[in-house]
Amino acid sequence: xxxxxxxxxxxxxxxxxxxxxxxxxxxxxxxxxxxxxxxxxxxxxxxxxxxxxxxxxxxxxxxxxxxxxxxxxxxxxxxxxxxxxxxxxxxxxxxxxxxxxxxxxxxxxxxxxxxxxxxxxxxxxxxxxxxxxxxxxxxxxxxxxxxxxxxxxxxxxxxxxxxxxxxxxxxxxxxxxxxxxxxxxxxxxxxxxxxxxxxxxxxxxxxxxxxxxxxxxxxxxxxxxxxxxxxxxxxxxxxxxxxxxxxxxxxxxxxxxxxxxxxxxxxxxxxxxxxxxxxxxxxxxxxxxxxxxxx
Numbered sequence: 001x002x003x004x005x006x007x008x009x010x011x012x013x014x015x016x017x018x019x020x021x022x023x024x025x026x027x028x029x030x031x032x033x034x035x036x037x038x039x040x041x042x043x044x045x046x047x048x049x050x051x052x053x054x055x056x057x058x059x060x061x062x063x064x065x066x067x068x069x070x071x072x073x074x075x076x077x078x079x080x081x082x083x084x085x086x087x088x089x090x091x092x093x094x095x096x097x098x099x100x101x102x103x104x105x106x107x108x109x110x111x112x113x114x115x116x117x118x119x120x121x122x123x124x125x126x127x128x129x130x131x132x133x134x135x136x137x138x139x140x141x142x143x144x145x146x147x148x149x150x151x152x153x154x155x156x157x158x159x160x161x162x163x164x165x166x167x168x169x170x171x172x173x174x175x176x177x178x179x180x181x182x183x184x185x186x187x188x189x190x191x192x193x194x195x196x197x198x199x200x201x202x203x204x205x206x207x208x209x210x211x212x213x214x215x216x217x218x219x220x221x222x223x224x225x226x227x228x229x230x231x232x233x234x235x236x237x238x239x240x241x242x243x244x245x246x247x248x249x250x251x252x253x254x255x256x257x258x259x260x261x262x263x264x265x266x267x268x269x270x271x272x273x274x275x276x277x278x279x280x281x282x283x284x285x286x287x288x289x290x291x292x293x294x295x
Contacts, residue, residue, distance in 0.1 A: 022285040029281020035274035039267075043090040050084040054241045056159050063257045074259050076250070078239075082259065084239035086267055093244045093271065097223040103161025105215045108168025109207075113199050115169065116176025126173070130166040138163065142225060146234040153236050156229060160222050167218070168211060175207035209286050217279035220272035227268050243268050 023029055033169045042049055051070070058079030066074045073082040117124035133141070142163055149155045179185060180203065229235030230244025231251075238245055243264040250260035 019285045025279050026281035026284055028235070029284075030276045030279065032274040034175070035270055036278055039090050039094065039271050039274070042087050043094050046088045046091050050081075050087040051079040052084040054080065054085040054088040055239050056080060056084075063253075065257075066259055073263055074257070076246075076260050077253055077257075080239075082263055085246060086263055088269065089241040089243045089246060089264065090271070092153060092236060093223050093226060095269070096153065096226040096236075097275075099157040100160035100164065100222040100226075101215050101218045103158065104164035104218065105168050105211055107162065108170075109163035109172045109204070109211055111165065112169035112172030113204060113207075116173040117180055117195070117199050117203065120178075121251065123173070126169060128143025131171055133163065133166045135195050138227065139228060142229065143232065143234055146229060151229075151234050151237050153240070153242075156226055156235050160225055164218065164222070168214060168241075171210055171214060172207050175210065176203055179203055179206055213279065213283045213286060217276065220275040220279075223268065224272055235250040256278055 007233055051072075058075065059080045061068075061071075061075055062074040062077050064071050064079070066072065068074055071081050071083070073086070076085070111126050111129075115123040136144075142159055145159045145163070146155060149159065176199075184202060185198060188202050193202075226235055226242070227244030227247070230242045230246075231248040233248065236242035236245050238249055245262055246264040247268075250257075250264070253260055
């Protein structure tokens with residue numbers, strides 16, 4: 001038994017080492033990982049890294065240009081340090097993206113698992129719900145729900161997650177329908193295992209790869225949607241330093257100080273770009289055909 005466990009551990013380690021090797025061969029993926037690591041570290045250590053409180057105002061020093069004494073990126077219309085607000089804003093934007101995608105992936109995977117495994121009226125019901133959600137433009141649906149619930153960071157995360165689940169449901173459903181006729185599922189059924197154990201213990205681990213890839217590529221979409229909601233006034237509200245809300249505040253002062261709108265816009269651009277690079281690299285590493293080409 002111990003020998004079998006050691007063999008399984010060695011196999012898992014070798015597979016992990018191979019995935020890391022393939023990932024590191026993806027140059028844009030490595031660049032994206034480095035950029036993303038910088039944003040994550042800034043978010044985690046924001047109180048230590050940020051030179052000022054992001055809400056601290058200095059009404060005697062508004063619109064300070066970049067490179068001003070004590071203000072590397074300048075100040076906004078209230079004299080708040082832009083760099084500090086960007087650093088703390090990374091916390092909010094990354095948190096929204098990760099939590100929203102986690103909600104969507106968990107909800108969509110569970111519903112897709114049920115639909116694909118049971119079929120029949122369960123499958124029909126889930127697919128009709130998917131069609132209802134896809135019948136509305138994504139951003140319009142999100143804005144409509146946010147208008148009812150009211151703007152807050154928690155509502156943004158919940159709404160983006162709940163509205164995004166159909167993608168994962170369709171993905172998991174297709175994978176489950178292909179797997180439920182496999183021999184290992186038939187063997188588990190013959191052993192008398194419960195449906196829940198078969199679905200979550202034997203089938204779900206085999207469909208996680210496309211879910212992980214989709215989630216990695218879905219986080220930048222959630223961050224962009226959050227920024228759009230903040231810009232339109234339906235997301236995180238001022239004075240909290242969310243990048244979309246910062247762009248919305250800055251639009252009235254574009255001719256006075258363009259730095260106020262350039263820096264948060266650049267942060268959104270770079271974090272979305274880094275997630276896309278990492279997502280592409282993860283997809284290539286987990287795809288055996290592409291991994292073989294890159295090997």
